[in-house]
Amino acid sequence: MTRELTYAQALREALTEEMTRDPNILLLGEDIGVYGGVFKVTEGLLAKFGPERVRETPISEAGFVGLGVGLALTGKRPICELMFMDFAFVASDQIFNQAAKMRYMSGGRVKVPLLIRTQQGGGRGNGAQHSQSLETFFTHIPGLKVVLPATPYDAKGLLKSALREENPVIFIEHKLLYATKGPVPEEAYLIPLGKAEVKRGGQDVTLVSYSRTVLHALEAAEEAAGLGISVEVIDLRCTAPLDLDAILASVRKTGRLVIAHEAHRQLGLGAEIAALVQEHAFDYLDAPIVRVGALDIPIPASKPLEDVALPGKAQILAAVKQVVA
Amino acid sequence: MPLTRPDLLWMYRTMLLIRRFEERATQFFLNGQIRGSFHPCIGQEATAVGACLALRRDDTMTCTYRGHGQSIAKGLDPQEAMAELLGRRTGCSKGKGGSMHYTDPAIGLLGENAIVGAGVPIACGAALTAQLDKTDRVSLTFFGDGAVNQGVFLETLNLAVIWKLPVIFFCENNLYSEMTPIRAMVGPERLTRRAEAFGMRSVLIPDAYDPIAVYETTLAAVERARGGGGPTFIEALTYRLVGHMIGDNEPYRTKEEVAEWRKRDSTVVFSQRLVAEFGFSPAEVAAVEAEVAAEIAEIARFAEQSPWPEPSEVGADVFA
Numbered sequence: 001m002t003r004e005l006t007y008a009q010a011l012r013e014a015l016t017e018e019m020t021r022d023p024n025i026l027l028l029g030e031d032i033g034v035y036g037g038v039f040k041v042t043e044g045l046l047a048k049f050g051p052e053r054v055r056e057t058p059i060s061e062a063g064f065v066g067l068g069v070g071l072a073l074t075g076k077r078p079i080c081e082l083m084f085m086d087f088a089f090v091a092s093d094q095i096f097n098q099a100a101k102m103r104y105m106s107g108g109r110v111k112v113p114l115l116i117r118t119q120q121g122g123g124r125g126n127g128a129q130h131s132q133s134l135e136t137f138f139t140h141i142p143g144l145k146v147v148l149p150a151t152p153y154d155a156k157g158l159l160k161s162a163l164r165e166e167n168p169v170i171f172i173e174h175k176l177l178y179a180t181k182g183p184v185p186e187e188a189y190l191i192p193l194g195k196a197e198v199k200r201g202g203q204d205v206t207l208v209s210y211s212r213t214v215l216h217a218l219e220a221a222e223e224a225a226g227l228g229i230s231v232e233v234i235d236l237r238c239t240a241p242l243d244l245d246a247i248l249a250s251v252r253k254t255g256r257l258v259i260a261h262e263a264h265r266q267l268g269l270g271a272e273i274a275a276l277v278q279e280h281a282f283d284y285l286d287a288p289i290v291r292v293g294a295l296d297i298p299i300p301a302s303k304p305l306e307d308v309a310l311p312g313k314a315q316i317l318a319a320v321k322q323v324v325a
Numbered sequence: 326m327p328l329t330r331p332d333l334l335w336m337y338r339t340m341l342l343i344r345r346f347e348e349r350a351t352q353f354f355l356n357g358q359i360r361g362s363f364h365p366c367i368g369q370e371a372t373a374v375g376a377c378l379a380l381r382r383d384d385t386m387t388c389t390y391r392g393h394g395q396s397i398a399k400g401l402d403p404q405e406a407m408a409e410l411l412g413r414r415t416g417c418s419k420g421k422g423g424s425m426h427y428t429d430p431a432i433g434l435l436g437e438n439a440i441v442g443a444g445v446p447i448a449c450g451a452a453l454t455a456q457l458d459k460t461d462r463v464s465l466t467f468f469g470d471g472a473v474n475q476g477v478f479l480e481t482l483n484l485a486v487i488w489k490l491p492v493i494f495f496c497e498n499n500l501y502s503e504m505t506p507i508r509a510m511v512g513p514e515r516l517t518r519r520a521e522a523f524g525m526r527s528v529l530i531p532d533a534y535d536p537i538a539v540y541e542t543t544l545a546a547v548e549r550a551r552g553g554g555g556p557t558f559i560e561a562l563t564y565r566l567v568g569h570m571i572g573d574n575e576p577y578r579t580k581e582e583v584a585e586w587r588k589r590d591s592t593v594v595f596s597q598r599l600v601a602e603f604g605f606s607p608a609e610v611a612a613v614e615a616e617v618a619a620e621i622a623e624i625a626r627f628a629e630q631s632p633w634p635e636p637s638e639v640g641a642d643v644f645a
Contacts, residue, residue, distance in 0.1 A: 026457070057484070058483055058484065058487070060481075060483065062446070062477040062480055063480030063481050064484065065446075066443070066447055066449070066450065066477055066480075067446050067447075067449050067450035067453055067481075069446070069447050069450055070385075070435065070446065070448060070449060070450020070451040070452070070453070070454070070464075071450040071451070071453055071454050072450070073447065074385060074435075074450070074454035074455075075454060076450075076453075076457070093440055093443055093477070094446065094477070097440050097443065098438075098443055103642055103644065103645060104421055104643050105418060105421060105422040105426040105436070106417075106418050106421075106428035106642075107416070107417070107420070107421045107422065107428075107642055108419070108641065108642035108645075109417070109418065109428050109429065109430055110430050110435070110436075113645075142643055145644075166644075166645035167644045167645050
């Protein structure tokens with residue numbers, strides 16, 4: 001049986017199922033208990049699992065993520081919730097210097113199954129310290145896995161897999177996806193990390209995206225179809241590991257590539273993917289690769305400014321037209 | 326529990342082993358056989374030995390880049406420790422970690438750390454595991470006086486208090502925050518006051534060159550934590566007899582000051598106390614010294630003769 005769930009409900013269902021399955025999973029974060037988290041993803045979990053496993057923390061991101069590293073090293077599966085992705089910089093030593101490197105620095109003697117759940121992105125007028133898209137940082141540092149689901153179905157299946165991972169995972173939700181709805185089966189399922197999905201098949205252009213930008217990409221593809229351009233939309237779902245094979249298979253078919261994400265264009269994932277594709281499939285390309293991303297400015301608060309700073313359907317469609325021109 | 330004769334001999338033997346280990350490693354470093362950063366703990370052996378004797382093997386511990394002695398006192402194989410310094414495959418981290426990242430979960434060693442203060446929350450996470458699992462394990466985190474100015478240290482003091490974690494914050498105050506006097510970097514000189522401000526029990530060890538005093542104070546904190554009494558902050562006054570790292574020309578302190586502390590060298594003073602206070606014969610003490618010398622020779626031989634890692638191993642151990 002498949003029902004419609006919101007992205008937030010799908011995440012909560014994944015947390016509930018996994019916490020029921022594995023008593024070593026516990027949550028740490030700000031306002032995640034009685035309040036249920038600012039986006040209400042953890043609502044009801046305190047009542048269900050109790051205060052030992054749903055731990056409200058002080059506003060101390062470095063401290064409680066550091067505790068998460070210690071918990072993970074000693075057999076627990078902590079989920080540290082960062083209320084906004086922007087706060088990851090406050091905890092960045094524990095993420096980048098500790099969690100990501102401890103296995104390697106110990107020659108494989110320890111593992112750090114720490115999951116950091118957070119949400120990012122703009123579009124709500126939250127301003128420059130609450131609207132960033134920072135997946136590039138985590139993808140750049142070896143030792144982390146980075147997950148960015150776009151749909152309720154993917155959110156549930158990927159979160160469940162992330163909670164069975166033996167490595168640190170940065171699980172990045174999008175603040176404007178929580179209320180979106182989609183089909184989620186009642187039966188249990190997992191989605192492996194590092195596997196992209198073709199969200200729409202096409203022949204003329206490969207359009208690679210992830211997180212909320214996938215929704216814009218699908219709208220752009222629909223409109224392009226009306227113009228006679230067949231666009232294949234690939235949702236990466238994870239930026240680390242990156243499913244390069246899926247991208248290459250599509251580019252070898254279409255010969256044209258657009259990469260669209262909400263993170264800044266400058267040195268964003270698009271830059272890396274463009275470089276990889278020219279290394280591996282240069283001869284298949286019929287046009288220069290085009291990148292779509294946020295303007296390289298801090299994200300503004302005011303709506304008319306934010307609307308032009310962040311990429312949407314229009315920018316993606318323009319890029320698609322550009323690569324087939 | 327009063328210290329037994331084997332405990333006392335273990336203390337002396339381990340302090341001396343740490344001293345000779347660091348001296349031998351210094352030779353390797355000066356000879357170009359150890360690369361990178363090396364921060365000897367020469368002078369601070371009594372804190373390592375006294376605190377670790379108060380811990381069980383299954384208790385967890387984090388320490389700093391000046392953690393060779395603490396790691397060995399907790400049970401790290403000194404041959405693996407020296408091989409790691411030399412970048413060999415037989416090192417405790419297969420040569421991938423180096424001097425500042427000794428790790429051995431089998432003895433509860435959750436890592437030295439090259440970031441000042443970073444091991445403090447990690448030790449508290451391990452303490453939370455012990456508490457959740459309803460075991461009587463405790464966690465101890467070694468850090469220096471300089472770490473008390475790191476934000477994450479202060480955040481973690483608070484977390485340990487509100488969750489009553491079974492953890493010992495062990496501050497080795499060696500008077501210098503790397504190459505700067507700590508007294509210029511803090512307001513009140515007594516660092517225990519920071520922990521008190523967070524509502525944490527705190528204790529001063531005025532002479533942390535006495536391993537017995539270190540042991541007794543740490544043991545009281547450990548027993549309190551095991552019994553559910555929560556965290557303790559210990560400020561142990563100690564001194565490093567060498568520079569922050571090799572090559573430190575020490576313009577921040579006088580030769581006279583160092584000479585004064587050398588007169589109190591805990592490895593020497595403790596050997597004298599074994600005879601004068603605890604009834605060991607000079608021959609027993611001399612036998613320990615001979616044993617340690619032989620062991621160090623074997624440790625150095627093992628490390629030097631160990632194979633290098635294969636270049637093909639460079640990409641292994643990033644992910645589990």
